[in-house]
Amino acid sequence: IFEFHKIPSPNFATVWRGRMEHAHDIQFPVIVKPAREDGSIGIPFSAYVESIKELMTRIDELHAEFDTPVLVEEYIEGREIYVGVLGNKKAEALPPIELDLSKLPEGTPRIAGTEVKWERSTEAYKHTHPKVADDLDEKTVQLLQETALAAYQALGLRDYARIDFRLDKKKRPFVLEVNPNPYLLSTAELSLSFKHTGRNYTDLIGEIVKAAAERYGLTIQ
Ligand SMILES: Nc1ncnc2c1ncn2[C@@H]1O[C@H](COP(=O)(O)OP(=O)(O)O)[C@@H](O)[C@H]1O
Ligand SMILES: [Mg+2]
CATH class of the missing domain: 3.30.1490 (Dna Ligase; domain 1)
Structure with missing residues (x-):
């Protein structure tokens, strides 16, 4: 596809x-x-x-x-970047988030593997947390967001999603994975990114519910 x-x-x-x-x-x-x-x-x-x-x-x-x-x-060597997408007809791509893998213990590959995501006692887990990638240049952000929206539309996703990328050495974005139901907790990547646009967590959940309701012709009070 x-x-x-x-x-x-x-x-x-x-x-x-x-x-x-x-x-x-x-x-x-x-x-x-x-x-x-x-x-x-x-x-x-x-x-x-x-x-x-x-x-x-x-x-x-x-x-x-x-x-x-x-x-x-x-294997795509480079920065690991996540882009949230919200909405349907006028889907919106959110600011890119980075999972900085550079602080993983020496000798371990720079991947968000099982250890990084789940093994709380490991150095790998302790040193990797997502944050807004505010040092990316405007052109790269735009390319990431356009590609995220293209992937969202190509796969027919709805309401919300998170598209995961690697930026290679030439800052070309490669889609690693598309998450049609990414984590929604308030500290997860999608929420971090949404909050960076000046809105809060309640607004995020509201946007998702609104997008879903609109598909059924419902209006939310
Ligand atoms: N082709 C790839 N190049 C570089 N790193 C990769 C690649 N595929 C996966 N990874 C690393 O492994 C992690 C988990 O892979 P992913 O395909 O997202 O599986 P999952 O669905 O389990 O999250 C990614 O977040 C990334 O760090
Ligand atoms: Mg993944």
């Missing part, structure tokens, strides 16, 4: 029980993930792979643990 809409995303291959389903001509390093999971489940630091041996091992491990194809993606 993204290729059809000319939305950049990493080159990839998918493998399922020894059969290759699809493959671009991809280069190492790669990241190896379960194709149908979420919340970095099945993406520990060992998901980042630089050799055939590591790749084979990781594919085997994922096949043993998950009942889904394995997605092998070219």
Whole structure:
């Protein structure tokens, strides 16, 4: 779908029980993930792979643990940026948020893997928190927001979503993932970004409810 809409995303291959389903001509390093999971489940630091041996091992491990194809993606080195989208007919892209992975312990790959998201006792968890990426230049912000809206529309999403990117060395945005139901708690990325536009958390929830209600021709008092 993204290729059809000319939305950049990493080159990839998918493998399922020894059969290759699809493959671009991809280069190492790669990241190896379960194709149908979420919340970095099945993406520990060992998901980042630089050799055939590591790749084979990781594919085997994922096949043993998950009942889904394995997605092998070219690894995009660069800043990790999230863009929230709100609304339907006049969807609005919110200010970009960055998950700064530069403070991860030395020797660990710069990925928001299982450790970063869930293992509270690790240094990886303690040193990674999302914040507004207010140092990005205007052109890059615009490109990120346009691409986020294009991805939202290409996949027919509704009401709200969060589009996750990596910016490569030339500041080109690659879509890593589209979240049709991202975390909505008040400290999560979408809320942080919304609050940066001068509105509050109650307004955010109101906007989402309003967008959904409008699709059914309802008006909210
Ligand atoms: N192609 C990629 N290049 C660089 N980093 C990646 C890539 N794919 C995933 N990652 C890293 O792994 C994290 C989790 O991957 P993601 O595809 O978002 O899975 P999940 O659905 O579990 O969140 C990303 O936030 C990012 O840090
Ligand atoms: Mg993700």
